[in-house]
Amino acid sequence: MELPQTVPFLDWRWDDLIFLVLAGTMLGSALLVVVGRDIIRSGLFMVLAFGALAGLYALMGATLVAAAQVLVYLGAISVLILFAIMLTQSKAGPVRLVFHSQAWAAAIAAIVIGGLLIASVLLTSWPLAAAEPIVQTARDVAALMFGDYVLAFEVISVLLLAAVVGGIFLARRDDIPDPSDPATRIEDGSASRVTGTPGVLGGPARPAEKP
Amino acid sequence: MTALSRPWNRLSLAGKIILPLVAVLIALNITLVVLWMSGLLPFLVQAILDTLGANIAILRFLLAATIILLITVPVAFMNIFFEMKLIAFVNLRIGPNRIGPWGTLASVIHGLKVLAKEDFTPRGVDVPVFTLAPAVVYLASVMTLLVVPFAPGLHGYDMDIGLLYFFAISGLGVVGLMMAGWSSFNKYSLLGGLRAAAGMISYELPLILAVMGIVLLSGTLNLNTIVQNQSGSFLDWYIFQQPLGALIFFIAATAEGSRPPFDLTEADSEIVAGFATEYSGMRFGFFFFAEYVNMFILSAMTAVLFLGGWNAPLDLAPIANALGIATPIDIALDPGSMGPGLLWLVLLAPPLIVGGLTAVIWMLKSDWSIIVSAIVAFVLFNLLVGGGVMLLLAMGIDWVMGLVWFLGKTIGLSLFFVLMRATLPRVRIDQLMGFAWKWLVPAALVNIFVTAAAIVVLHEIGRPL
Known part of the structure; x- marks a missing residue:
């Protein structure tokens, strides 16, 4: 989407303003993901960070990448993470910083990555004006993916398939219930498996009990 | 303070929304009158129009978003x-x-x-x-x-x-x-x-x-x-x-x-x-x-x-071409070419047609009073004209x-x-x-x-x- 001219009364380009808003949203929500005390809110802020990143992709003209980002990261991966949190988190434990136990390792990793990023930004020569904006259509991307890079694409596909099969194999229960045995029979698969573990179901943190 | 807060608290939710809006409206009117009296209004309007014209794509986007949000209401109903x-x-x-x-x-x-x-x-x-x-x-x-x-x-x-x-x-x-x-x-x-x-x-x-x-x-x-x-x-x-x-x-x-x-x-x-x-x-x-x-x-x-x-x-x-109708139908009527005849048509045609329809309906349905037949004829006339215009539009404009x-x-x-x-x-x-x-x-x-x-x-x- 081409944006025209300037922001009224500020004389900025619209692109700059939108970039600032999106980048600020992304960095702020990414920070809230790691410092938040409520793990579900951390997950939701991660959704917001992914969404802002998709907005940045769209702003740079890579609409296909933006749509793929929304489809895969927001629609699938975030939802999977939220699922995992909701099914495994018990709110009985003490409320504390979620990533507290790994703070030192995280700090070292963050400093190293920050140094690498700063170094790469400083060492790259940034062209001030792009000669010709590259318009990437879905067709071009498909031609590259299934033409020049088809071998890498297929290898990644096989790797993902192997990961899926391996995951199912690891998660498979060893004691498959005997259908003829009424004691172990499960009437309706997933529902009763979920209801069968009432202690796990969390919901938000219980409010402070009033005396 | 209580003198103001007590009547305010007695207002319903709708009243609490409407009352500030009325105040804002009155203030806007006073501002407009002052601007008009002092002769600043044309400059202000020109500045607003220029700003809007410079950001036409954003305007178009906002308009599309508003229309799409509004469309959902009748769709859901x-x-x-x-x-x-x-x-x-x-x-x-x-x-x-x-x-x-x-x-x-x-x-x-x-x-x-x-x-x-x-x-x-x-x-x-x-x-x-x-x-x-x-x-x-x-x-x-x-x-x-x-x-x-x-x-x-x-x-x-x-x-x-x-x-x-x-x-x-x-x-x-x-x-x-x-x-x-x-x-x-x-x-x-x-x-x-x-x-x-x-x-x-x-x-x-x-x-x-x-x-x-x-x-x-x-x-x-x-x-x-x-x-x-x-x-x-x-x-x-x-x-x-x-x-x-x-x-x-x-x-x-x-x-x-x-x-x-x-x-x-x-x-x-x-x-x-x-x-x-x-x-x-x-x-x-x-x-x-x-x-x-x-x-x-x-x-x-x-x-x-x-x-x-x-x-x-x-x-x-x-099919329309086979029947001798050129598509899309040219609906570029030129009202100016009809001169004073247009005025007579607008003034006389609706009452005459409604009157004629009333007479026909009254003669066919003798147990209706003439008032009822006139109302039915009026509704029928509007339906016919509206339907005709809609049909013409549908045949003439492809969207x-x-x-x-x-x-x-x-x-x-x-x-x-x-x-x-x-x-x-x-x-x-x-x-x-x-x-x-x-x-x-x-x-x-x-x-x-x-x-x-x-x-x-x-x-x-x-x-x-």
Whole structure:
């Protein structure tokens, strides 16, 4: 989407303003993901960070990448993470910083990555004006993916398939219930498996009990 | 202070909204009068117009967003009315028949009722998440309207990857449902939210895979191009080249919109009202608002992808040409050329025609008084003139005709959704999941392979599609 001219009364380009808003949203929500005390809110802020990143992709003209980002990261991966949190988190434990136990390792990793990023930004020569904006259509991307890079694409596909099969194999229960045995029979698969573990179901943190 | 706060507290909610608005209006009027008296007004208006003109693309975007948000209101009301009336007919009831002709305004009253209800936040909920969840669900379905091609040239934004955008945005509703289920602090809500998310993710897979056949055939993700590829007679619609794909898409769309028989998210006999258990007032209303808008959008997408979108089933132009009517009809009437005759026509024709019709009706129906016949004649005259103008517009402007066909197909599919709710029993959750993973996904994969193989074979024998 081409944006025209300037922001009224500020004389900025619209692109700059939108970039600032999106980048600020992304960095702020990414920070809230790691410092938040409520793990579900951390997950939701991660959704917001992914969404802002998709907005940045769209702003740079890579609409296909933006749509793929929304489809895969927001629609699938975030939802999977939220699922995992909701099914495994018990709110009985003490409320504390979620990533507290790994703070030192995280700090070292963050400093190293920050140094690498700063170094790469400083060492790259940034062209001030792009000669010709590259318009990437879905067709071009498909031609590259299934033409020049088809071998890498297929290898990644096989790797993902192997990961899926391996995951199912690891998660498979060893004691498959005997259908003829009424004691172990499960009437309706997933529902009763979920209801069968009432202690796990969390919901938000219980409010402070009033005396 | 109490002198002011006591009457303020006695005001109802509507009064508390209206009173500041009246104050703002009075202030605006005084400002305008002062500006006009001092002669500053023209400069100010010119400055505003210049600013708006310099940012015309942003304006256009805001206008499109506003229109799309507003369109959802009549769409949802229409679907709610169909649901009430059609299910009543299936149940051998009369259904709504008090408000408006044939009860058509009953859904509007339902909407107002939901607005007036108490919006209650239970103790223990995660307030920001609880409040935002309905908005996320609603926006996820409304934002997809941006790429739906309503008629030739009538669409929010002609996106090159419209189909991908549609699936990406509509998948975001899952996040809202999970937010609602989790933040409600209720076991049934959490179960309902997880159930809704599991169901929607499972059915998104066959929904997307079923469309891949069309992408292979048309070679594009642009919805406008997909519709244009189906022009011609109704035999060119993709439903005839992709019957399996159309069936899978429709079944998956039913589950994606959580419509019966796949409405496990709100199975009241099992989990109260699912993720919406703790919601009340308009926040509850927004979930169902979103559901009805979603039903319209899924019908529209089925029409666009498989039933030719805004294409007519038969190309009417050759028939009209054979009858000696040139299409599109030139409706460029020049009122100026008629001179004073126009004035006489406008002044005299309506009373004369109404009078003539009154006489005819009064003579045919002798038991009516002349007043009643005059009223009937007036209504009849307006209907005839209005219908004539509409027909002329439909024949003359191509997007009016396209919109009529598009809405006809979409509403027909919506009625089918309602009929499914009235007739089919709800399935069990394990049947729902098993059906998606064991039947729909393999069938969709088979559909893709068969389509690709057919394209290659037809290309090899020298008759590409």
